[in-house]
Amino acid sequence: MGSRLVLATLLLFTAASASGAVDLALLGSWAAEVEPEGPGAGAAGAAGGRESSADEVVLSIHNTRGPNDAWRLDVRRSDTKWTDHLTLWVKVTSAGTGEGSVNRRAHYQEITTGDTPLCSGTGDRNGVCIQLRLTGMSPEVPPDRYLSSIVYTVVDES
Amino acid sequence: MGKRVCVCLLAAILASSAAPAGTTDSHTVTVNVSAINEVGITGGNITLTIDSATPGSEPNDASDATTCDLDWTTNEASKKITVATDLASPNFTLKVEAANVTGGTSAGQVTLSTTAQDFVTGISTTTGTCDLSYTASATAADGTGSDTHTVTYTITASA
Numbered sequence: 001m002g003s004r005l006v007l008a009t010l011l012l013f014t015a016a017s018a019s020g021a022v023d024l025a026l027l028g029s030w031a032a033e034v035e036p037e038g039p040g041a042g043a044a045g046a047a048g049g050r051e052s053s054a055d056e057v058v059l060s061i062h063n064t065r066g067p068n069d070a071w072r073l074d075v076r077r078s079d080t081k082w083t084d085h086l087t088l089w090v091k092v093t094s095a096g097t098g099e100g101s102v103n104r105r106a107h108y109q110e111i112t113t114g115d116t117p118l119c120s121g122t123g124d125r126n127g128v129c130i131q132l133r134l135t136g137m138s139p140e141v142p143p144d145r146y147l148s149s150i151v152y153t154v155v156d157e158s
Numbered sequence: 159m160g161k162r163v164c165v166c167l168l169a170a171i172l173a174s175s176a177a178p179a180g181t182t183d184s185h186t187v188t189v190n191v192s193a194i195n196e197v198g199i200t201g202g203n204i205t206l207t208i209d210s211a212t213p214g215s216e217p218n219d220a221s222d223a224t225t226c227d228l229d230w231t232t233n234e235a236s237k238k239i240t241v242a243t244d245l246a247s248p249n250f251t252l253k254v255e256a257a258n259v260t261g262g263t264s265a266g267q268v269t270l271s272t273t274a275q276d277f278v279t280g281i282s283t284t285t286g287t288c289d290l291s292y293t294a295s296a297t298a299a300d301g302t303g304s305d306t307h308t309v310t311y312t313i314t315a316s317a
């Protein structure tokens with residue numbers, strides 16, 4: 001009598017969502033020079049602020065799980081040498097290209113030392129442009145070289 | 159007698175969705191603030207004319223306190239503004255005083271000479287302004303004529 005081997009193999013495989021993180025890369029830095037502009041105008045002009053080019057910093061967000069994979073971009077300041085007189089501002093000037101989308105504000109927001117949402121989006125994006133602005137210059141700011149790192153963090157919100 | 163073997167292999171791989179992942183990148187912002195010491199005159203040139211007198215008295219002074227202002231900006235401490243003329247031997251006397259001063263202290267009325275004299279003192283990390291109040295005087299013995307002064311204001315370190 002033959003044997004009947006019933007081999008039932010049930011293999012249930014659920015593909016895990018990739019544990020790879022959404023990646024962020026950026027290119028750019030900014031140096032703002034504050035030099036003599038003439039009496040009176042030196043204070044007024046400086047107080048009016050310094051502004052970088054609209055694409056001073058360019059970001060790319062990649063390794064998302066597709067055009068509907070939601071993420072959030074946070075920004076904060078990490079000071080090496082700074083003064084409370086100065087305020088840095090940031091805005092996204094271009095949503096870049098790629099799958100998905102980017103939701104961004106049209107106006108500047110202040111960069112603080114804590115993470116603050118800058119924009120949100122979905123999917124991989126290239127060429128997301130960042131513009132910076134410096135305000136608070138006054139004669140009370142001593143001549144010196146002030147340095148701060150602007151840290152961008154992309155958070156996968158899926 | 160048969161043998162029945164049933165092999166059930168159930169493999170389930172359930173992977174929990176990865177915890178939200180975040181990556182960071184950063185760039186630097188450098189702000190270079192240079193020493194700024196600027197002084198400037200607004201209003202242009204001035205002409206003072208001495209052309210009258212009370213009989214028995216020296217000619218009347220001629221003055222102007224409204225045509226010109228002096229403005230300054232410094233982001234350094236312990237500064238002052240000095241004033242001097244380029245005319246070494248004037249025929250007549252010319253004086254100047256900082257009036258309605260902000261961002262400093264008037265040193266009072268100064269008789270102009272080729273030696274730089276204090277004009278506004280106590281200037282530190284500030285902007286400031288004042289009216290330039292000029293007074294020209296002549297005596298009857300000085301006769302007639304004209305002096306042309308180039309008056310220079312300089313922001314400099316306090317002694």
